[in-house]
Amino acid sequence: MRELEYPFDGDYIIMKKKALRRELLKKEKLLPLRIAVLGGYTTDDIVKVLELFLLNSGIKPTFYESEYNRYYEDAMFENGELEAFKPEIIFICTSVRNITDFPDINDSAETVENKFKTECERLEAMWQRLDRVYGCPIIQNNYEYPSERLLGNRDFWDIHGAVNFTLRLNAFIGEYASSHGKFYVHDVNYLSSLYGLEKWSDPFYWHMYKYAVSVPAIPRFAFNLSNIIKSLMGKNRKVLMLDLDNTLWGGVIGDDGEDNIEIGQETSLGQTYSEFQKYIKSLSSLGILLAINSKNDEETALKGLRRPDTVLSPEDFAVKRINWEPKSENLISAAEELSLLPESFVFVDDNPAEREIVRANNKGTAVPEIGDRPEYYKDIIDRSGFFEITELSEDDLKRKSMYKANAERRESRTQFTDYGEYLRSLDMKGEIGDFIPAYMSRIAQLTNKSNQFNLTTKRYTQNEIEEAEREDDTITIYGKLSDRFGDNGVVSVVIGRIRDQECHIELWIMSCRVLKRDMEFAMMDELVKKCTERKVSTIFGYYYPTAKNAMVKEFYALQGFEKISEDEDGNTVWRFDIKEDYAKKNRYIDVCSGV
Amino acid sequence: MTREEVFERLTEVFRNVFDDDTIELSETTTSKDIEDWDSFEHINLIVAVEKEFSIKVPMGKVTTMKDVGEMVDIILQESGAV
Numbered sequence: 001m002r003e004l005e006y007p008f009d010g011d012y013i014i015m016k017k018k019a020l021r022r023e024l025l026k027k028e029k030l031l032p033l034r035i036a037v038l039g040g041y042t043t044d045d046i047v048k049v050l051e052l053f054l055l056n057s058g059i060k061p062t063f064y065e066s067e068y069n070r071y072y073e074d075a076m077f078e079n080g081e082l083e084a085f086k087p088e089i090i091f092i093c094t095s096v097r098n099i100t101d102f103p104d105i106n107d108s109a110e111t112v113e114n115k116f117k118t119e120c121e122r123l124e125a126m127w128q129r130l131d132r133v134y135g136c137p138i139i140q141n142n143y144e145y146p147s148e149r150l151l152g153n154r155d156f157w158d159i160h161g162a163v164n165f166t167l168r169l170n171a172f173i174g175e176y177a178s179s180h181g182k183f184y185v186h187d188v189n190y191l192s193s194l195y196g197l198e199k200w201s202d203p204f205y206w207h208m209y210k211y212a213v214s215v216p217a218i219p220r221f222a223f224n225l226s227n228i229i230k231s232l233m234g235k236n237r238k239v240l241m242l243d244l245d246n247t248l249w250g251g252v253i254g255d256d257g258e259d260n261i262e263i264g265q266e267t268s269l270g271q272t273y274s275e276f277q278k279y280i281k282s283l284s285s286l287g288i289l290l291a292i293n294s295k296n297d298e299e300t301a302l303k304g305l306r307r308p309d310t311v312l313s314p315e316d317f318a319v320k321r322i323n324w325e326p327k328s329e330n331l332i333s334a335a336e337e338l339s340l341l342p343e344s345f346v347f348v349d350d351n352p353a354e355r356e357i358v359r360a361n362n363k364g365t366a367v368p369e370i371g372d373r374p375e376y377y378k379d380i381i382d383r384s385g386f387f388e389i390t391e392l393s394e395d396d397l398k399r400k401s402m403y404k405a406n407a408e409r410r411e412s413r414t415q416f417t418d419y420g421e422y423l424r425s426l427d428m429k430g431e432i433g434d435f436i437p438a439y440m441s442r443i444a445q446l447t448n449k450s451n452q453f454n455l456t457t458k459r460y461t462q463n464e465i466e467e468a469e470r471e472d473d474t475i476t477i478y479g480k481l482s483d484r485f486g487d488n489g490v491v492s493v494v495i496g497r498i499r500d501q502e503c504h505i506e507l508w509i510m511s512c513r514v515l516k517r518d519m520e521f522a523m524m525d526e527l528v529k530k531c532t533e534r535k536v537s538t539i540f541g542y543y544y545p546t547a548k549n550a551m552v553k554e555f556y557a558l559q560g561f562e563k564i565s566e567d568e569d570g571n572t573v574w575r576f577d578i579k580e581d582y583a584k585k586n587r588y589i590d591v592c593s594g595v
Numbered sequence: 596m597t598r599e600e601v602f603e604r605l606t607e608v609f610r611n612v613f614d615d616d617t618i619e620l621s622e623t624t625t626s627k628d629i630e631d632w633d634s635f636e637h638i639n640l641i642v643a644v645e646k647e648f649s650i651k652v653p654m655g656k657v658t659t660m661k662d663v664g665e666m667v668d669i670i671l672q673e674s675g676a677v
Contacts, residue, residue, distance in 0.1 A: 015643040018614035018631075044635045208638070208657055215642050 004056045006384040010219035030060035036087035038071035040094035041212040053226035075126040095212035096143045135463045137182045144192035227385030234448030237386040243349035244294040264309030277311035289318040298322040328361035339512040423588040430591040431480040435469040450509040451548040521585035541574040622664035
């Protein structure tokens with residue numbers, strides 16, 4: 001919904017939030033999510049506006065809201081209501097007004113230190129108890145700067161200064177985040193600076209309604225927060241697709257020639273585009289894929305990326321569509337090449353007409369209104385939160401090279417006439433075994449991201465994944481795959497529940513990157529092995545159709561299951577009897593068991 | 596700005612905030628007459644009114660206004676129309 005995409009009109013959102021909500025609730029296939037908001041101030045509008053941004057991203061939240069300023073009590077003491085709610089995310093919404101004991105100018109250094117420690121211990125006790133009791137991800141606000149500086153500029157460095165004290169507490173929150181998993185910081189300090197602290201902390205809203213963030217700032221607050229949640233739910237974008245003329249450089253290369261486009265350090269406009277290119281290059285080093293979608297003659301256009309003063313070069317792009325086709329079609333074919341969906345794409349183009357075409361034809365693709373001022377392109381993309389990094393896994397850092405390796409694999413495939421010969425040449429090594437702690441976050445991420453190769457589309461939090469691993473009646477299998485081009489990381493997960501000596505497959509997912517590589521057979525072999533060990537001789541598979549998983553409709557037939565039922569919605573149940581002479585189906589992957 | 600003009604623009608604000616196109620305002624309309632008008636929605640209403648009329652409602656008046664007629668008085672005062 002355009003109204004909820006950055007840059008948005010916050011006042012409009014506040015005013016129209018009922019109508020926007022009504023509209024958003026018409027969306028289908030929303031992912032349910034239970035969020036507990038433990039507030040140190042009024043959170044009513046924060047929750048309502050957060051709901052809008054999450055709905056807009058395909059997440060349907062239900063909320064537990066603590067009573068006014070009861071965040072500490074809710075976190076520290078038994079709370080039947082919260083326990084029954086079973087939060088999947090806990091958000092602690094506190095502000096600088098919740099700091100209990102600021103230093104006094106007459107305090108000794110020792111007293112100040114004690115006050116600091118007391119404050120830290122209070123926070124840490126809360127986080128640890130929440131983790132122990134609820135085990136779900138925690139999002140904690142850090143502190144905005146205090147509104148007053150009793151010591152003026154000295155407040156910054158003097159140990160008695162409120163500014164100094166706040167900065168130290170923020171550093172403490174940051175240290176906790178860097179040393180603990182499932183703990184995320186909502187950077188209110190940065191956001192309030194960006195928004196303007198005077199407006200952010202407008203005392204009117206505190207004294208009238210006990211809002212520590214002014215109501216007009218709430219959309220910015222809720223949006224920034226929603227980006228963390230979206231990222232945790234696997235809703236990050238994966239590809240940044242860019243136009244060339246007047247997007248990556250100034251001017252039209254076909255008309256002006258590569259020597260006359262604006263890029264490099266010679267002019268202010270050139271510098272602006274160089275800075276933008278540099279920002280994009282940094283994004284790609286985080287594992288975000290770059291793509292070109294440009295109406296140009298390919299040979300001419302690429303000259304613009306081969307100038308000596310260019311930052312981006314043709315090799316930085318995983319796919320290129322430089323032709324005269326409609327950009328919406330280019331986007332679809334690029335998505336197919338990368339085995340991704342259009343909703344994984346962000347499309348950036350200075351031309352409003354092109355943006356409109358993509359918006360109309362590629363549902364789900366993000367098309368930011370970057371305007372026509374190149375000096376602001378970077379800020380708009382940066383603040384849109386498309387690529388919010390919550391977990392920086394090694395897989396992410398490697399992803400770019402994985403996709404590049406995929407392109408090379410495709411190339412080498414064309415050289416073989418026999419597909420089996422090609423698979424053998426890949427020299428594939430699989431690591432298949434029970435879930436282990438090192439992979440839990442990746443496994444949870446995969447269960448939330450996989451839409452196409454997903455038989456049941458059941459979503460799991462990391463906590464639920466860890467639980468499944470611990471339960472005796474559950475078979476949990478992960479699969480990693482590497483080949484001579486690179487390591488693909490964890491690419492497949494199967495979870496089966498055993499009831500009455502029968503195994504019911506609750507989840508079977510695989511990354512489309514490794515489609516048709518025999519990985520699905522290697523996973524089946526392992527499942528059969530695990531069942532046999534437990535004297536289980538019958539396996540039941542379930543397929544629940546969604547808008548995206550048609551590709552696995554006949555998956556169980558391929559594995560040798562027999563279809564035993566189908567209802568009018570297309571839900572099917574499949575049965576597999578393990579024979580004593582079960583022959584391994586995987587022929588091309590050299591499998592070793594996990595650690 | 597006349598009192599009628601204020602009423603007209605204010606009606607539009609109410610309709611947006613409460614997502615109800617059937618709302619008609621009179622001098623004596625109060626929060627009892629509009630279903631969702633609770634203390635939380637009152638905040639949003641004030642923010643929307645402030646934006647529409649480019650005014651800042653003084654803190655003392657936010658919660659004491661007893662009906663829409665008084666709200667219109669405040670808008671006229673704060674926008675310097677009277």
